[in-house]
Amino acid sequence: MSTTIAAIATARGQAALAIVRVSGPEAVEVVASCFQGRDLRAVDSHTVHVGHLLTADGAPIDQVVATVYRAPRSEITCHGGDFAPPMILETLVQHGARLAQPGEFTQRAFLNGKLDLAQAEAVADLIHASSSRAHRVSLQQLQGRYSEHLQHLRDELLELCAFIELELDFAEEDVAFADLQRLERLLESTTHTLEGLLKSYRVGELLRDGVRVVIGGRPNAGKSTLLNALVGRDRAIVSATPGTTRDEIEAEAEIEGLRFRFVDTAGLRATADEIEAEGVRRARRAIDHADVLLYVYDLTHGLDLDEQALLDDVRTQLPVLCIANKADLLGDAPAVPADTLVLSAKHATADEAMLDPLIRILVDTVASDLSDTDSSAVVMNQRHRQHLASALDAVQDARRGLALQVPGDLLAIDLRKALEELGAITGEITNEDVLDQIFSRFCIGK
Ligand SMILES: Nc1nc2c(ncn2[C@@H]2O[C@H](COP(=O)(O)OP(=O)(O)OP(=O)(O)O)[C@@H](O)[C@H]2O)c(=O)[nH]1
Ligand SMILES: [Mg+2]
Structure with missing residues (x-):
């Protein structure tokens, strides 16, 4: 608690401004001793001062704005980039500050009773x-x-x-x-x-980690096409060859303030191909760890008995939404069960509005949890x-x-x-x- 610590508070790289923070008993003294401008030792708390930061040899590093708090702590706003902020930090260390550990400023605020631990x-x-x-x-x-x-x-x-x-x-x-x-x-x-x-x-988990929506189904059902349509870019390879996708392919989108993590998977089928079989194992595992399953099937083929058994099993664990895809290939769409949405993923790529009903259902699936919860008590x-x-x-x-x-x-x-x-x-x-x-x-x- 007794030492004076310093660190660059802003992210590295090109930026108009950067901030170097200093906190501890000697904070103002350390900054004052390399600041050319008003004598910071004599200024009031909560005041800002324009001046120059000098190296230990007296060479100017940057024109800066120094903010002084009699906590005591100080913040130096300098120009961003790869040079001025680290040079200023080094100079502060030469004048007696120590490099701060991760979280040390907040830890001090906690120990000083300014925040509780949850805050x-x-x-x-x-x-x-x-x-x-x-x-x-x-x-x-x-x-x-x-x-x-x-x-x-x-x-x-x-x-x-x-x-x-x-x-x-x-x-x-x-x-x-x-x-x-x-x-x-x-x-x-x-x-x-x-x-x-x-x-x-x-x-809280959904907010923190995002909603993990796994896209599963038989090979060639149009899973990768749907992923690309949902995230609005050409993320996964689409081809007419069944068994195209092997690895899990993840892409994110923010929808109605929530982060959705869509995961495309290998088409589920028995196969002698060793690599594809591994893909199928991974797909099964991904489904087990999903928050929601989007199960895509080809409307012209329908769902077979194995698929229905799989869906019955998964439904006991998590919400499942079935997508009867390739509706464009059938003139009149046949009747589908209530939790099934008829879609043409291929056409949705060009016409995003076609995805609206799907997105509505997805958001509603998790939002019932959200709206039941007071967001200050999550x-x-x-x-x-x-x-x-x-x-x-x-x-x-x-x-x-x-x-x-x-x-x-x-x-x-x-x-x-x-x-x-x-x-x-x-x-x-x-x-x-x-x-x-x-x-x-x-x-x-x-
Ligand atoms: N007519 C039509 N074709 C579609 C539609 N969606 C996908 N396809 C086509 O179906 C084929 C397979 O699409 P993919 O998205 O690669 O299918 P997948 O389910 O990812 O297949 P795997 O990765 O092999 O499991 C491609 O030729 C797509 O262009 C659709 O809505 N209508
Ligand atoms: Mg695919």
Whole structure:
């Protein structure tokens, strides 16, 4: 905590501007000693100053804007590119700063009580956000709304603990019935809140990792054609030869603020070709790991019994949408089951609007999860999920204990355990290893 750290906060490469951050007790002194302009030691907090940054030998590196905060910390805005930012950083190190570790600035903000741990983690999520919805959720978490939900939960648990410790003593005959009812109600409400948060992790995963839509089907059904149409570019090889695609081919698209990861796969069939057989194995594995399966078949052939059996099996695991493709080859499309969409992937390549019904269904398939969830209470982080699950276990133990009329102080032990689990999320209770692991996910300069 006592050292002064420095790092380039912006991405490398050609850019109009770059920012070098300095933080720690000597932050202002270090910058002032290589800054030509006003004496930064004498300026007010939250002020900006134009000047020149000089090397230790007094040679100018760049014209810069220095921002001074009496936290103390400072930010130097210089010109971007491959030279000025690293030279400025080197000069700051020569004047006594140390290179910052990944996440060290945010870690300091956490240790200084400016952010709780869940908010600090939201900073990393914000940096890694790859769709506008994921961005919105991490921003809300950074602003502390998620922590407010946890705080509310903590308050509920504290109230329960106090109540149990003060009031509940089954050994005395006169435990008021109203008290018991109130206790049960509180435990039930806490269970409900915890279950809601845990359920939201599914949405959190979809936001964080994108929605994995696997395109499967028999060879030549038009899977690769559909992939190309969906992502609007010629990503996968399309040919009239069955068995063209072997490897999984992934391409992304942002649709309605969500990131979709479409995965094209090898056509499913028994084959003596060793390489194609490996492709088919990979296709099966990809289907098992999908969030949604788009099953493409040739409308002129229909679905055979093996395919129907496969689909029945997959439907028990995940949502399946069937695409009856090559509709252009049939004048009148035959009747198809309800979860099947008639399409001509080949023509959709030129006419995107033809994909609208497909996209609508895809978005709806995942959006029902999304719209049921308050986006400020989405659990995006596996660490949080584990602590919430343990908290729920502890609350369930307390509920069982209450039903068995175990003594109040034993119930209180379960509830204290739940409180500890929540405290670990916001960082009230943590150890150094956990902190190191969390902040090492960050990039340098954050
Ligand atoms: N008429 C018509 N032809 C299509 C349509 N979609 C795809 N095709 C054709 O069907 C053939 C196979 O298309 P692909 O997209 O390569 O099929 P695939 O399912 O990826 O095949 P594999 O990679 O071998 O498993 C190509 O000649 C495509 O031009 C369609 O909607 N209508
Ligand atoms: Mg293909």
